[in-house]
Amino acid sequence: MKDSNGIVGNVFQIQRWSVHDGDGVRSTVFLKGCPLRCKWCANPESWKPHPEIFYFRDRCTDCAQCSLVCNHQAISKDEGVPHYFDREKCCCCGDCCEACPNGAKKKIGSLMRVEEVIKILKRDSIFYRESNGGVTFSGGEPFAQTEFLRELVLACKNFAIDTAIETSGYFEWEEAEDIIKELDTVFIDIKHMDERIHKRLTGVSNRKILENVLRISQNHHDVIIRVPLIRGVNDDRNNIEQMCQFLQENTRILGVELLPYHSLGHSKMDALDREGLEIFNTPDAEQVEHIKKIIAKYKIQNIDFK
Template identity: 45%
Template sequence: MRGLVFNIQRFSLHDGPGVRTVVFLKGCPLRCRWCSNPESQVHQPEIMYLERRCLRCGACSAVCSAQAIVSAEDGTRVINREACTLCGRCVEACMPEALRWSGEEKSAEEVAMAIEADEVVYRTSGGGVTFSGGEPLEQAEFVYEIASICRRKGIHTAIETSGYAEQGKIAALIPLIDLWLFDVKHPDNEKHRYYTGVDNEPIIANLRYLSRLGVPVVVRIPFIGGVNADQETVAETIELLRSIGGVREVHLLPYHELGVGKYGQLGRTYRAPGYSVTAEDVDEALEKFRAAGFVARNDGIKPRPRQAD
């Protein structure tokens, strides 16, 4: 069984308990406007272009028989992604590695070996592996294979999911996943569709399903000013989670623009959907969640200073 992986990150502290290896799988049905890993979205390998490394030597264009990579006026490269056949010759020809692949096919055994390399660290820290993306449920069978190996080795498994998947895929993975880190991005369906490109109804149905079965779930909310961080939306989110029942823990995640440069590298445009929240926004929301009976925490938000009135 082979799958498309775009990164394997060791020693992560933010994707579940303890120290973890995060396996990033490529391909996602959502198009969140704030996505900081745009290279995770497409279900096939892509070529990324890092302009600051480019020597303007033209070696890439010289080997491209599709004439898909051409020089701009200043010597930087422009890839015509419709004409590109993904042959990879330009990547091989580029000595300073200004061109590189995002996404590589790997076998389940190869990925499991990379995970097992840090078994001792997992044991001492209470960590394990986290499947992330993109949307890892898009490659559910691949995750199943790797998680089966991890189960045999006694390695803790977590999955970070948008929850947008067929319920059958979730059902198949329940026995192999110890912790579900489940995103709830917006309680309002119209706004959810506007910000992510998909309806939230199947997501809510899947969260309800996991909760009903008593599966360990942490709900994670990318907490974004102008999107879902206003107190009215917080109250609606709380109401939604209470109606689902079974969810005990809620984490607020940061919004940042660290991935903006990658949009340019992929020939895409970033449209900032919102802004960072203040400490008051975070505190007020956490208080509301706690008052409603949830264990709530800030999972990495560094609030922006409040502007003077």
């Protein structure tokens, strides 16, 4: 995406003091837009590539302040339902969020220029240096904004800031290859080995993802496989062993990090008036240990950024 001043991207959060997304103290840039629709997604506000509005009904007091500022008739004051919020008409300008005295509305995502993002990232340079930390690009799927991402990564390189990426693996290799070579660390997800199950749970086939895992590991030394671990979905011995076999035979990776499922996505879906998530269970600590043992059996390192 470009505007008159150059390349812009849609960013929905820049989190400083991020300590679980790679080594040291990091800042994580969350880029909006994702081709996957995982049924356990923790950040469903990252799906769409354009800005959106969170509407937390429990905080709304029906004071109607927001309807007064809306220029698009997206908030009507119909009888008995003072706050009917019409997302079809909403242009996501965010005026209503500023007007709300109760914090019931929040705009998610805004267009930022590369320099704006870099300016914020550079603020913590001294903390990156002392801790061997850096910047992590996350999402959504960061490769969905290839052009923007490329500029951000190159700018970080210019300032000798370490870079990492957290990707679903679902992207076109040709478009991403040059960026991957510049990145210091790559976190890539393997959600399930079975193509059919993968498609049902995420909306896409895993074929492209597994191909990208192979390519990345051939091109890059510091690759970490991430598995969002969901009880009864992908924590069975068969799936884990298949994954380990695949990794052992075909790749060179640093290791695997298991990320036990949590259900934070549901309340966000409600605030977006959207459906499509399923309720899953978190594997218990014992099961996680058991899976770690299987992984270790394949001489693959279990990595933990806790």
